[in-house]
Amino acid sequence: MTDIGVMVPRDLAAEGFIQYVRRAEELGFAEVWVVEDCFFRGGFTQAAVALAVTERIRVGIGILPAVLRNPALTAMEAATLAQLYPGRPVLGVGHGMPGWMRQVGAYPASPLGALGEHLRTVRALLRGETVRDERLDAVTLDLPVPVVPPVLAGVRGPKSLALSGREADGTILAEPVTPEYLAAARGHIGARAVAEGHRVVAYNVAAVDDDPQVARAAVRPALEWIGEPDWAPHISPLPFAAEFARLREESADRTEFAARLPGEWVDQLAVTGTPGQARERIAALHAAGAGSVVLMPAGPDPLVALEGLGRVL
Numbered sequence: 268m269t270d271i272g273v274m275v276p277r278d279l280a281a282e283g284f285i286q287y288v289r290r291a292e293e294l295g296f297a298e299v300w301v302v303e304d305c306f307f308r309g310g311f312t313q314a315a316v317a318l319a320v321t322e323r324i325r326v327g328i329g330i331l332p333a334v335l336r337n338p339a340l341t342a343m344e345a346a347t348l349a350q351l352y353p354g355r356p357v358l359g360v361g362h363g364m365p366g367w368m369r370q371v372g373a374y375p376a377s378p379l380g381a382l383g384e385h386l387r388t389v390r391a392l393l394r395g396e397t398v399r400d401e402r403l404d405a406v407t408l409d410l411p412v413p414v415v416p417p418v419l420a421g422v423r424g425p426k427s428l429a430l431s432g433r434e435a436d437g438t439i440l441a442e443p444v445t446p447e448y449l450a451a452a453r454g455h456i457g458a459r460a461v462a463e464g465h466r467v468v469a470y471n472v473a474a475v476d477d478d479p480q481v482a483r484a485a486v487r488p489a490l491e492w493i494g495e496p497d498w499a500p501h502i503s504p505l506p507f508a509a510e511f512a513r514l515r516e517e518s519a520d521r522t523e524f525a526a527r528l529p530g531e532w533v534d535q536l537a538v539t540g541t542p543g544q545a546r547e548r549i550a551a552l553h554a555a556g557a558g559s560v561v562l563m564p565a566g567p568d569p570l571v572a573l574e575g576l577g578r579v580l
Contacts, residue, residue, distance in 0.1 A: 269553035272298030272327065272561040273576060274470065275317070276569045277307045287570060288317040292324040294577035298357070300327040300470075300561050305367040311344045318352040325355050327561075329439045329468070330421030332363025333385035334373045339406050341385065342392035346412045349393070353414040359439045359468075360385055361421030379426055386434040390418050419468060423500050428455035437466030442563060443493055443536040444469035446555035447504035453556050466558040473538040473562035475545050475575040483530055485572075486537040486565040490528060491521035493536065507532060538562055542578040549579065 273296045275287055291299045299317055303310030310328040317326045326348075331341065341360070348356040362382055368374040375381040384402070391398050393415045397407040420431035421439040431438045432455070440452055449469065453461055474485035493501065494515040502508050511532070518524035533539065538548045538560070549560045562579075564572030 269549065269557055270297040270559040271549060271580060272296055272300055272325075272468075272559050273573060274300045274302065274561055274563045275313065276564065277302045277304045279569050283570060284313070284316065285320050287573060288321055288324075288326075290570070290573060292321045294573070295580045296324060296577070298325040298327055298559060298561065300329050302329060303331050305332075305364070305371065311348070314348060314356060318348060318355055323355075325357055326352075327357035327359060327419075327468070329357075329359035329419070329470075329561075330361035330363075331359065332368060332373070333360050333382045334363060334368055334375050334378075335371070336385075337402075338385045338388035339392065339398075339403055342389045342408060345389065345416055345418075346393060346408050346410065349412045349414060349416045350410060356416045357419065358389070358416050359419045359421045360389065360435075361439070362427065379430060382420065382422075382427070383430050383434050386418060386420060386430075390434075390436070393418070417466065419466070423452075425455045425500070428452050429457065432456035432460035432465060435465075437468060437558070439468045440470060441501075442470040442472050443490070443498075443501055444471055444552065444557070444560075445501070445505060445535055446551050447506075448501050449552065449555040449557060451500075451504045461556070467556055468559045468561055469552050469557040470561045470563060471538045471552075472536075472565050473545065473576055474565040474572065475540070475542055475578050477541055479540040479544065480530075482539040482541070483533050486533060486539050487525045487528065488522075489563070489565045490533065490536055491525040494518070494521060494524045505535065507535075537565070538579075545576075545579045 301313035362378045417436040419437040420435040472486045472489040474482040476482040562576045566572040
């Protein structure tokens with residue numbers, strides 16, 4: 268069975284954060300993931316707190332925009348977590364959303380080049396190597412990292428997925444992740460990387476209820492954004508891709524689009540339904556190559572949603 272993780276909602280109230288990550292561990296999730304979306308909370312700070320208040324669960328950061336940090340600083344922060352909590356941190360790095368990166372004046376001339384440089388440098392420094400390049404002048408981390416944390420690339424397009432296969436230990440795929448999209452993504456990542464253990468983490472919006480219709484209703488609002496053109500790589504491998512595009516064009520806005528999604532499409536675009544149905548979907552994603560399926564709780568109360576998702580374990 269694949270690892271099953273859960274995401275901390277980016278807008279979770281501060282007073283619920285510690286309770287949430289502790290409960291995720293108590294329920295038996297293998298991983299808890301924090302996000303660094305502009306302008307919510309910092310990824311390293313959240314990860315440090317999550318590691319400090321739990322004992323066993325792995326803590327993933329998904330994702331850090333590469334262009335917001337010098338790679339030496341990224342490596343220092345990641346090394347600190349790895350030194351204090353060996354074997355538990357997982358680092359995710361990506362391009363960052365273009366609009367946000369432009370908003371903070373950090374959009375690079377070459378997003379692909381910037382991400383590749385960041386991944387290479389961070390991984391080399393964590394391995395204890397000395398880095399000399401155009402940016403760093405003989406930089407080495409002074410304290411050893413007992414268990415080097417995996418560095419994953421959070422990417423979606425074909426060129427970026429190929430870069431991940433060359434330069435990262437794994438790939439984080441944003442929601443929605445289907446078996447079809449997984450197969451396409453792994454093809455871009457490359458057979459050699461896959462054969463060498465390149466780990467794919469699959470995010471998916473999720474809701475579990477004894478009534479499948481209740482679970483579907485919970486995830487629909489979170490599927491509004493997938494109608495945007497940016498999500499084309501996720502949708503194009505699906506058998507209903509053309510119909511999906513027509514529905515998007517015909518809908519007046521995102522809310523109408525999500526409301527009109529056929530139920531069978533919702534079941535493909537999320538992990539939803541009864542506990543048994545959700546387990547079947549997770550198993551299908553594992554069979555398609557996901558090393559970890561990370562559930563993104565849907566619904567108005569994240570802690571209540573977390574309890575529901577715990578029923579799949």
